[in-house]
Amino acid sequence: MKIEAPEYIRSIVPYPPGKPMDELEREYGVKNPIKLASNENAWGSSPKAIAAIRDALGNLNRYPDGSNFYLVQAIAGKFGFSPDEVVVGNGSDDIIECLVKAFVQPGDEVITSHPSFLMYQKVVQVRGGVNTILPLKGMRHNLDAILSHITDKTRLIFLDNPNNPTATAIKPTDLYNFLSSVPESVLVVLDEAYVDFMDLEQQVDIYSLVHNSKDRCGVVALRTFSKAYGLAGLRVGFGLMGSQVAEMLHRVRQPFNVNQLAQVAALAALEDTEFYQQTLDKTRQGMVWLQNEVEKLGCRRYLSQTNFFLVDVKGDATALYEAMLHKGVIIRSMKAYGYTNVIRITVGTEEENHRCITALAECLTELSYVA
Numbered sequence: 070m071k072i073e074a075p076e077y078i079r080s081i082v083p084y085p086p087g088k089p090m091d092e093l094e095r096e097y098g099v100k101n102p103i104k105l106a107s108n109e110n111a112w113g114s115s116p117k118a119i120a121a122i123r124d125a126l127g128n129l130n131r132y133p134d135g136s137n138f139y140l141v142q143a144i145a146g147k148f149g150f151s152p153d154e155v156v157v158g159n160g161s162d163d164i165i166e167c168l169v170k171a172f173v174q175p176g177d178e179v180i181t182s183h184p185s186f187l188m189y190q191k192v193v194q195v196r197g198g199v200n201t202i203l204p205l206k207g208m209r210h211n212l213d214a215i216l217s218h219i220t221d222k223t224r225l226i227f228l229d230n231p232n233n234p235t236a237t238a239i240k241p242t243d244l245y246n247f248l249s250s251v252p253e254s255v256l257v258v259l260d261e262a263y264v265d266f267m268d269l270e271q272q273v274d275i276y277s278l279v280h281n282s283k284d285r286c287g288v289v290a291l292r293t294f295s296k297a298y299g300l301a302g303l304r305v306g307f308g309l310m311g312s313q314v315a316e317m318l319h320r321v322r323q324p325f326n327v328n329q330l331a332q333v334a335a336l337a338a339l340e341d342t343e344f345y346q347q348t349l350d351k352t353r354q355g356m357v358w359l360q361n362e363v364e365k366l367g368c369r370r371y372l373s374q375t376n377f378f379l380v381d382v383k384g385d386a387t388a389l390y391e392a393m394l395h396k397g398v399i400i401r402s403m404k405a406y407g408y409t410n411v412i413r414i415t416v417g418t419e420e421e422n423h424r425c426i427t428a429l430a431e432c433l434t435e436l437s438y439v440a
């Protein structure tokens with residue numbers, strides 16, 4: 070075989086998939102491991118979504134509705150947008166990919182922060198685009214640096230707000246000022262995967278940001294059903310944007326990009342305000358408890374606007390991650406992101422949080438990290 074992928078594809082580092090839980094049990098000899106590593110919903114999925122999936126199982130021989138008609142209508146209604154301003158995708162990952170496909174040609178530039186959600190840089194590279202990657206400042210997006218790196222070739226700016234992995238949010242006034250300085254030829258993508266967990270006063274008015282874009286950049290907001298709505302396994306996300314932008318995404322998206330079960334489940338989850346509210350309440354309670362407990366253990370915790378938070382464990386984060394794994398608790402080491410002593414913990418159920426703290430206490434002692 071002589072075929073060879075271009076250099077910009079060969080140099081991509083594949084996303085490291087996590088191990089299936091069964092494998093982990095076998096490899097590490099642990100019972101019932103818990104995963105507090107992927108910022109998922111610890112309380113499962115909306116019972117209404119599960120019932121909707123059961124009802125739809127008889128139609129799997131049919132292709133899904135390629136227009137996502139009912140889901141788009143429901144999202145538009147809930148957020149006050151018109152249906153032609155909503156694009157639904159196979160996770161918000163899919164919308165990120167469509168944005169890059171639609172607006173970035175080889176050689177065009179896209180600005181992202183480091184660390185931030187890794188998917189942005191990857192899809193830009195797949196497209197042959199040029200990543201302009203700017204370090205966070207004090208664990209926050211450095212908006213001044215981003216402004217000063219905009220060139221004639223800049224097409225997109227990705228801002229995850231709150232940021233993953235630091236859980237920090239941009240101050241609304243800073244964001245409004247920033248947007249007013251971004252040229253019209255650039256699209257700013259505000260990835261709001263964790264918006265549901267944010268304090269209300271930190272949230273921005275997406276409707277006005279998308280609609281009042283005269284003389285400045287356009288704005289796209291990304292949302293997901295993977296976090297507060299508890300449907301990560303089904304892959305559904307959506308974007309709210311001007312209809313001209315949406316029209317371009319419809320040209321590049323796959324015709325059946327959201328499967329049938331995902332469509333009915335997301336629709337039901339959107340209407341299940343009880344499950345949604347319980348998730349937010351329990352996440353807040355769990356966050357307060359976990360943050361107190363890690364401080365009691367002598368670690369430093371960082372404030373969070375999401376369902377996860379960073380902890381400075383005052384010793385090598387990857388060694389701690391490995392030690393926790395042996396106790397059946399999966400968290401994330403932030404060492405690869407440049408935070409040598411920092412781990413990321415997702416809020417779990419009450420029982421999971423207790424197991425996490427017990428394991429953390431043991432590991433800190435075993436590794437002699439804190440006095």
Ligand SMILES: Cc1ncc(COP(=O)(O)O)c(C=O)c1O
Nearest residue numbers: 160161162186233262293295306
């Ligand atoms: C900031 C951010 N954006 C997007 C996503 C992806 O969401 P989805 O599951 O909808 O593809 C994640 C997932 O962790 C994320 O952290």
